[in-house]
Amino acid sequence: MNQNTKSHSVTNCGRFSNKMHLFPVRVYYEDTDSGGIVYYANYLKFAERARTEMMRLLEPRYQQLIEKSEIAFTVRRCEVNFLAPARLDDHLEVKTEILNSKGAAIEADQTICRNGQNLVNLKVHLACVNKKLQPTRMPKFLHTADWQMGRAFTCFETEDGAALVEARFEAIETLAQLANEHQCDAVLVAGDVFDAQTVSDRTIRRVFNATKGFAGPWVMLPGNHDAALYSSGLL
Numbered sequence: 001m002n003q004n005t006k007s008h009s010v011t012n013c014g015r016f017s018n019k020m021h022l023f024p025v026r027v028y029y030e031d032t033d034s035g036g037i038v039y040y041a042n043y044l045k046f047a048e049r050a051r052t053e054m055m056r057l058l059e060p061r062y063q064q065l066i067e068k069s070e071i072a073f074t075v076r077r078c079e080v081n082f083l084a085p086a087r088l089d090d091h092l093e094v095k096t097e098i099l100n101s102k103g104a105a106i107e108a109d110q111t112i113c114r115n116g117q118n119l120v121n122l123k124v125h126l127a128c129v130n131k132k133l134q135p136t137r138m139p140k141f142l143h144t145a146d147w148q149m150g151r152a153f154t155c156f157e158t159e160d161g162a163a164l165v166e167a168r169f170e171a172i173e174t175l176a177q178l179a180n181e182h183q184c185d186a187v188l189v190a191g192d193v194f195d196a197q198t199v200s201d202r203t204i205r206r207v208f209n210a211t212k213g214f215a216g217p218w219v220m221l222p223g224n225h226d227a228a229l230y231s232s233g234l235l
Contacts, residue, residue, distance in 0.1 A: 013053040014094075021057070023050035025092040025112075036088040043080070043120045047110045050094035051124075069139045069185065070131050073106065077125040084119045086112070092119070104128040104135040139185040144175055146223075148195035150203045169210050176213030186216050191223025 014023035031042045086092055092114050100107040106126040112119050130136040149168055153161035179187050193207070211218050 013057045014050065016057065019097060021050065021054040021096040023053050023094040023096070025049070025094055027086055027088055027090040027092065029088060032088050038086040038090075040082065043082075043086075043112055043122075044078070046092065046094055046112055047096075047120075047122050047124065050096050050110065051108065054096055066139065071128055071136060071138070073126045074129055074133070075124060076105075076127040079123040081121040082119075083121065084117065086114060086119050090114050101138070104137055106138075140183065142175060142179045142182065142184045142187045143190065144187065145190040146192045147172070147189065147207075148192055149207050150199040151195040169206055172207065172210035173213055176211060179214040179216065184214075184216065187211075187214060187218045189218060189220045191221050193220050193223070 012024065014021055016022070025046050027038055031038050033039060092112055095111045095113065097109045098106060099109050104127055106128070108124045108126065110122040110124060112122075127135055128138045147168065151165070151168075153164045156164065175187060178184075194203070
């Protein structure tokens with residue numbers, strides 16, 4: 001095993017279980033004192049590392065959209081409760097759950113545990129700030145997915161199938177209206193914009209015409225149905 005591979009490696013971002021992010025941490029010699037006990041300050045590093053990797057698990061384009069907004073998240077307050085020590089070579093797990101998110105504030109609950117035993121509990125309050133480190137509202141996204149435009153609906157009667165096709169274009173126009181009404185910064189389409197690997201030029205033109213009602217960015221992430229379109233540069 002490569003000795004340079006540590007718990008903060010970008011190859012291991014942890015995983016999500018329902019709404020909770022789970023991130024593994026291995027305790028190294030550098031994390032401990034001469035008695036093999038983890039320094040109290042390093043628990044804060046473990047928690048920060050877990051939050052960073054949780055963000056890394058999100059779609060890269062979502063992260064890029066945050067960066068383009070020129071914002072950052074900084075710790076405003078952190079309450080820590082030390083329950084039991086971690087030791088050299090322990091396999092730990094950091095559990096992170098977002099409790100509240102609104103305006104310029106995020107509240108997260110984090111627990112560092114070992115084999116089901118809670119070692120440290122943290123209540124972390126994050127603030128969204130701009131480049132001048134002033135509090136600023138977090139970007140607001142309208143999240144949608146699975147449009148599957150171009151679907152034929154062959155199992156329906158001809159007129160009913162045609163009506164369903166038209167309803168999908170009308171749904172995109174409605175999304176544009178909602179994005180304006182709620183003053184969203186962007187619309188995030190999380191995969192399967194189209195239904196097949198090949199879609200007619202007419203369908204593609206109609207899709208993008210339907211998005212014109214909202215002038216902000218439409219971030220379209222490729223799904224398994226969009227592979228060919230993504231490789232061609234359309235998404």
